[in-house]
Amino acid sequence: MTDAAPTAAQSWKVTLPCTRAEAEALDGDIAAFALMNSPPVLMTSEAAPDDENAWRLDAYFEGEPSPAAIKLLRTLVPSAAGAKPLIEQLPDEDWVTLSQQGLEPVTAGRFHVRNLAADPERSGHINFLIEASRAFGTGQHETTAGCLLMLDRMRRIGMRFGNVADVGTGTGLLAFAALHLWPRAYATASDIDPVAVDISAQNAAANRIPLGRGQGQLALYTAAGVDHPAIATRAPYDLLIANILAGPLIELAPSLCALVDEGGTILLAGLLQEQADAVLTAYRTQGMRLAERSDRGDWPTLRLRKRPAIGWKRPRRIDRQARGEAPGFGSL
Structure with missing residues (x-):
């Protein structure tokens, strides 16, 4: 058989407004999405520099998100119940990189993993640089x-x-x-x-x-x-x-x-x-x-x-x- 992987699906992004509390509650992985073959990558960020409670949720999907997936996404941010989601088709190969940029370093046991070359290494640990990628x-x-x-x-x-x-x-x-x-x-x-x-x-x-x-x-x-x-x-x-x-x-x-x-x-x-x-x-x-x-x-x-x-x-x-x-x- 061939070793080649199937052709990758087009990438999509769904954006919804949310509150700071909702964004903080999304820290970590969402079990409901993990049951999908290709779960989305979720990222939150401040939406307005002059409003500390105004945040946004960006969900990166491999392939066009289904209505059921968007409905599930809405349940994560109840404050966006009346908002219309922004659904965008992204250029090939960009979405994982975009979703991973700016991630904080992770320390797990003796290992310290940086995603940006500018982040300092951690003394006394085994340091890895794994930059945002596809x-x-x-x-x-x-x-x-x-x-x-x-x-x-x-x-x-x-x-x-x-x-x-x-x-x-x-x-x-x-x-x-x-x-x-x-x-x-x-x-x-x-x-x-x-x-x-x-x-x-x-x-x-x-x-x-x-x-x-x-x-x-x-x-x-x-x-x-x-x-x-x-x-x-x-x-x-x-x-x-x-x-x-x-x-x-x-x-x-x-x-x-x-x-x-x-x-x-x-x-x-x-x-x-x-x-x-x-x-x-x-x-x-x-x-x-x-x-x-x-x-x-x-x-x-x-x-x-x-x-x-x-x-x-x-x-x-x-x-x-x-x-x-x-x-x-x-x-x-």
Whole structure:
């Protein structure tokens, strides 16, 4: 099959007025939108310099927003009940960059993630520069920060890894973090979107992450899920990270688990609290057990361990006909 991602949908922006209180209440991620395949990016800002209570909500959509999506957006800002939303079609490839500009740096454990080169580094931390781009994974999303915190904790309790994979890498941030924690590891990162893979390569250069297939280097691939010969060839992995969405996490469970060594670890994120049981069931069926769970708001991060194979209890392996893909999904 081809590695090319589907043609990206045209981007749209919906703007509604709101109050300062409503804007502050929107700090974080909105669970209702997270159930969508392509949830919008929400940004708030002051609308009038002389009125501290006048704010605006901008929602960036991949594809024309449906009436139901606009209705849901209205429920977030009740003060705009009588206002007509401003709906705009945006130039290609601009909306994610626009929505991410001016984000505050994020500190998660030993990691400090800046989105602007002008922001200072933080002493005593591992600093990354992930500038606004057309790919997701700047560290702002609760799931990305949750993964960074879990990786930090895993290192602190003495866990060691020698072969790491990051499926749905987005900007490459989680793969970079893993290589900093375990610098002698082999590392692989993939995304269905070739733009995300290109941006990950640019971010690797900006953060002095060496690219390549050797020890201490990061190999980047464009792939739907894990459907790439090199990803299978570089297996088995003792750490596999997948920060995507609940649907593809469940769909990819057999393929991801088959690539993990016995006793190895899978780190899952991108799911909501109410989706955790379904995701865990899918992975327990494949011989995984829950080792640790950490929640940030509505967003859990799951650390799973693959049970060793013992006689008839050997974990079920990947179907030979499965191609290890979940088309249309990438990192958060």
